[in-house]
Amino acid sequence: MLTWLQSTLSKSVLSRVIGSTHSYQVWDKIHEYFHLQTKARTRQLRTDLRTTSLDGKTIREFLSQIKTIADELASVGNPIPLEEHVDAILEGLSQDYASVISVIESKFTTPPVAEVEALLLAHESRLARFTKQSFSPSVNYTQGYPHPTSSDIGTRSHSAVGFVRNGGGHGPNGARGGSNKGRRGGGLGRGRGGRFANFQCQICLKYGHTANICFYRADSSYQPHESLVLHDPSTQHPVQPTLHQSTDKASNTWVNPNLPNSTPANALLTSSQNVTNSTWIPDSGASFHVTGESQNIHKLGHFDGPDQIFIGNGQGLPITGSGVSSFLSPFNSTVALKLNNLLHVPSLTKNLLSVSKFAQDNCVFFEFHSDHCLVKSQGTNEVLLQGVVGFDGLYCFPNLKLHPPFALLSSSAAPPSTSAELLFSSPSAFKTNDVNNAVMTPSLPSLWHSRLGHPHSHVLNLVLRQCNVSSSNKNVPEFCSSCCVGKSHRLPSSVSTTVYTMPLELIFTDLWGPSHIPSHFGYLYYVSFIDAYSRFTWIYPLKSKAETLATFQQFKAMVELQLNSKIKSVQSDWGGEFKPFTTFLNTLGITHRLICPHTHHQNGVVERKHRHIVDLGLTLLHHASLPLAFWDFAFLTAVYLINRLPTASLNFNTPFTVLFQKQPDYMFLRTFGCACFPFLRPYNAHKLNFRSQECVFLGYSSSHKGYKCLSSSGKIYISKDVIFNEHRFPYCDIFQQQPIPVSSLSQ
Numbered sequence: 001m002l003t004w005l006q007s008t009l010s011k012s013v014l015s016r017v018i019g020s021t022h023s024y025q026v027w028d029k030i031h032e033y034f035h036l037q038t039k040a041r042t043r044q045l046r047t048d049l050r051t052t053s054l055d056g057k058t059i060r061e062f063l064s065q066i067k068t069i070a071d072e073l074a075s076v077g078n079p080i081p082l083e084e085h086v087d088a089i090l091e092g093l094s095q096d097y098a099s100v101i102s103v104i105e106s107k108f109t110t111p112p113v114a115e116v117e118a119l120l121l122a123h124e125s126r127l128a129r130f131t132k133q134s135f136s137p138s139v140n141y142t143q144g145y146p147h148p149t150s151s152d153i154g155t156r157s158h159s160a161v162g163f164v165r166n167g168g169g170h171g172p173n174g175a176r177g178g179s180n181k182g183r184r185g186g187g188l189g190r191g192r193g194g195r196f197a198n199f200q201c202q203i204c205l206k207y208g209h210t211a212n213i214c215f216y217r218a219d220s221s222y223q224p225h226e227s228l229v230l231h232d233p234s235t236q237h238p239v240q241p242t243l244h245q246s247t248d249k250a251s252n253t254w255v256n257p258n259l260p261n262s263t264p265a266n267a268l269l270t271s272s273q274n275v276t277n278s279t280w281i282p283d284s285g286a287s288f289h290v291t292g293e294s295q296n297i298h299k300l301g302h303f304d305g306p307d308q309i310f311i312g313n314g315q316g317l318p319i320t321g322s323g324v325s326s327f328l329s330p331f332n333s334t335v336a337l338k339l340n341n342l343l344h345v346p347s348l349t350k351n352l353l354s355v356s357k358f359a360q361d362n363c364v365f366f367e368f369h370s371d372h373c374l375v376k377s378q379g380t381n382e383v384l385l386q387g388v389v390g391f392d393g394l395y396c397f398p399n400l401k402l403h404p405p406f407a408l409l410s411s412s413a414a415p416p417s418t419s420a421e422l423l424f425s426s427p428s429a430f431k432t433n434d435v436n437n438a439v440m441t442p443s444l445p446s447l448w449h450s451r452l453g454h455p456h457s458h459v460l461n462l463v464l465r466q467c468n469v470s471s472s473n474k475n476v477p478e479f480c481s482s483c484c485v486g487k488s489h490r491l492p493s494s495v496s497t498t499v500y501t502m503p504l505e506l507i508f509t510d511l512w513g514p515s516h517i518p519s520h521f522g523y524l525y526y527v528s529f530i531d532a533y534s535r536f537t538w539i540y541p542l543k544s545k546a547e548t549l550a551t552f553q554q555f556k557a558m559v560e561l562q563l564n565s566k567i568k569s570v571q572s573d574w575g576g577e578f579k580p581f582t583t584f585l586n587t588l589g590i591t592h593r594l595i596c597p598h599t600h601h602q603n604g605v606v607e608r609k610h611r612h613i614v615d616l617g618l619t620l621l622h623h624a625s626l627p628l629a630f631w632d633f634a635f636l637t638a639v640y641l642i643n644r645l646p647t648a649s650l651n652f653n654t655p656f657t658v659l660f661q662k663q664p665d666y667m668f669l670r671t672f673g674c675a676c677f678p679f680l681r682p683y684n685a686h687k688l689n690f691r692s693q694e695c696v697f698l699g700y701s702s703s704h705k706g707y708k709c710l711s712s713s714g715k716i717y718i719s720k721d722v723i724f725n726e727h728r729f730p731y732c733d734i735f736q737q738q739p740i741p742v743s744s745l746s747q
Contacts, residue, residue: 042078045069049080053092059124062092063117083110093120096127108582205230211307280397282366282373282387284355288322289339292348297323298404300344309345317347325402329384335377337362337384339402353397368395446478454483493601503659504559506532506569506593508606511548511577512614519632526635528613529555530606534659535649537609539639541632548577549584563659569593573603613638624673624729630698633708637672637699670697670707671726678709679721696731697724 001023009030016033020026049069054062066089070080080088090101100123104116200207203214205228216222229238290309294300300323308316321344329335339353340361355366358375364384367374373395375385387397448469449460500506513525523541527548530537538559540551560566570585571593572578585592595602617634621627626634644664646652656664670676677692684691695709698716706720712734 038076042073042076045073045076045078049073049088050091052088054094054097059117059120063089063113063120066092067113082112085113086110086116089113089116089120097123099123108579200230202230204228278399278401279390280351280353280400282355282358282395282397283352286352286354287357289342289354289357290345290348290352291342292344292346292351294321294344294346296325296351296402297321297342297344298325298402299323303343309343317345320344320346325404327400327402331383331385335384337364337375446480449478449480450482454480454486500533502565503531503533503563504565504567506571507567508532508603508609509552509570509572509578510603510606510610511542511545511575512610513542515631517628517631520629521632523632526632527551528606528609529559530609531655531659532605534655535605535647536643536655536659537613537639539613539635541636545577549580552581553584571595571603573600609642612642616642620672624671624696624731626673626696626731633698634672636702640700641669668700670724672699673697673729673731675725675728675730676707676709677723677725678707678717678719680717680719683717692723694730694734696729696734697722 005023005026013030013033016029020029049066052062052065052069057065066085070085070088073080086104090104093101097120100119104111104119199210201209201214202211203224204216204222205224211217291297300321303319303322306319308318310316323342323344325339325342326336327339329337337358338361339358341357359365363378364375365378367376371389373387373389374383375387376383385397387395390396445460445464448464449455452460452463455463508530509528511525511527515524518524519541521541522543525542525545526539527542528537528539529552538555540555542548542551556567567590569591570581572581573595574597582592600607613635616638617631620634620637621630643655644666646654650658654664656662674697676695676697678695679692681689681691693711695711695717698708698710700706701708701718704718704720706718707722709717709719709722711717
């Protein structure tokens with residue numbers, strides 16, 4: 001048999017069984033060799049499983065790699081459970097998948113790998129779509145580039161972040177008069193990094209910001225360095241400057257040679273005939289009102305925003321300024337309708353009226369019918385304006401006579417209605433010396449609430465009374481979603497009025513730790529259980545969180561037998577150590593009450609008890625000059641004392657008395673950490689050994705009616721025959737500042 005076995009072995013294995021004289025020795029050596037190989041392979045595979053991460057791979061590739069490792073572990077006889085498989089997947093994901101990880105971890109039971117894969121693949125596709133949208137050149141760049149030279153610099157129009165439509169439009173890349181409402185600086189930021197890290201400014205030709213926030217935007221003498229070249233954002237090829245002449249004045253503009261040279265006005269017109277300047281077209285996709293005639297604008301000034309709007313073919317039209325205007329309702333001469341933020345774009349041949357802006361500023365709504373459209377007051381449903389469908393198929397409001405806002409105010413005999421009130425845009429109207437003389441019209445409280453920075457309703461009413469503006473007498477303000485988003489805070493919690501009439505109706509529980517200093521017995525945590533009826537507290541030191549459920553099962557068996565009652569409810573947070581409790585408690589018919597996430601004050605009884613235990617334990621350690629490694633003895637002693645002290649929650653009765661219906665024995669108590677001399681004669685090996693030695697008192701035994709005494713050898717003696725010197729604390733003298741080895745501490 002020995003010869004036959006040796007003849008069947010390969011050379012590499014045969015060399016490992018040389019010297020065997022019996023066949024069983026060959027089998028033993030072969031088994032030991034391959035067993036060690038398998039263990040080493042298992043360790044390597046588990047290391048690979050823990051260290052595998054997404055790292056630029058797709059979700060399918062990442063999950064396939066995890067599955068391959070799991071299959072190899074199963075092939076060597078060490079399969080991984082479902083929980084470990086899912087944990088390995090979640091640990092390897094990046095921060096971009098934090099939301100999916102939270103959803104998976106919040107499930108009561110571990111989902112199958114197929115479900116996890118489906119969630120991750122769906123999230124990956126969403127991330128890819130959002131990334132593609134966030135780097136779209138049509139949103140962040142215009143199709144024109146400003147010329148940075150000094151010639152004709154006074155009339156140049158810098159291209160910046162373009163106008164973006166709010167709704168639908170005629171073209172895929174632009175708007176008919178919309179704006180992205182971007183601010184200079186602000187949340188978008190400027191500098192080397194952030195969302196503009198790869199963007200090139202068309203003024204200074206540097207990367208890291210856009211033209212609308214460039215430092216040299218208003219510097220007509222600035223010239224970029226000769227080494228800097230403007231690049232097309234779509235192709236990254238250098239762009240050659242050409243001089244583009246407008247119809248009325250020169251405008252130095254960098255033009256992308258790849259764009260078609262189309263006439264801007266023709267891209268907006270839908271017929272060959274021009275509409276008169278008094279006709280306005282309602283545009284549901286525009287964010288601002290736009291006109292090509294400066295006569296339609298009152299107090300034309302600089303527009304603090306992007307320099308261009310975009311039309312359907314993607315070509316930008318320069319904005320020369322903005323202002324305000326208004327007109328009287330043809331159906332009610334006492335109502336003035338406003339056109340705020342009216343933009344002047346000379347290249348346009350039609351006047352565009354933003355539907356959303358007009359409805360918001362005038363508190364009206366639009367009705368579009370097959371042959372006409374109506375503008376009605378939101379408050380009274382009164383028709384204020386009527387439009388028709390023109391020959392070109394567009395809704396329009398013909399023959400609107402625009403006037404400055406204050407001209408309408410002085411000529412109007414009656415104040416405007418609350419549905420379309422006249423709002424002042426001039427700050428001089430709110431000066432103290434002009435308030436009484438100005439004809440102040442009523443204003444919606446919600447609008448003034450927004451203007452004044454969303455103050456409290458009482459503060460808002462005070463300001464409105466100072467400005468002689470009528471306000472609502474209602475104490476309840478209108479609902480403001482912005483206040484909810486920006487001022488969200490914790491709401492007041494009502495005090496519990498539930499009265500418990502018998503022990504174990506409700507048990508509060510929580511885990512404390514980990515301690516940065518392990519105890520001498522290696523404990524890092526402790527779990528506490530508090531009876532809601534008596535407020536009696538039990539704590540159990542733990543070495544790991546995994547021991548929590550087993551400790552609770554031990555506690556449940558003990559307390560139900562001793563008190564002759566059953567636990568009815570358990571309240572805890574939703575920490576990982578308490579998630580297995582739900583399944584266990586459901587099988588026993590015990591209710592598992594959970595607090596809301598990040599709302600620890602809902603479990604305030606046990607949270608305050610933690611603070612009481614830790615505060616008292618640290619006080620005992622400091623008074624006895626003991627190291628922090630004895631925190632487990634100090635905390636157990638603290639709980640022993642707390643259960644025997646009167647508390648306000650029980651009308652200054654003690655938890656011990658309420659639970660056991662008898663008074664505690666205070667004469668048994670001694671000072672923690674003091675010197676003690678236990679009777680040690682039964683432990684002596686010789687008759688001439690001393691009968692006792694000076695020890696350190698470490699608290700009370702839960703299983704004996706005796707005291708715990710720490711000797712200089714590291715042993716803990718439990719004895720009832722102890723003499724105490726409560727004025728001396730000998731730990732530093734006995735151990736001479738040398739810590740006790742963990743291995744030597746025993747009971």
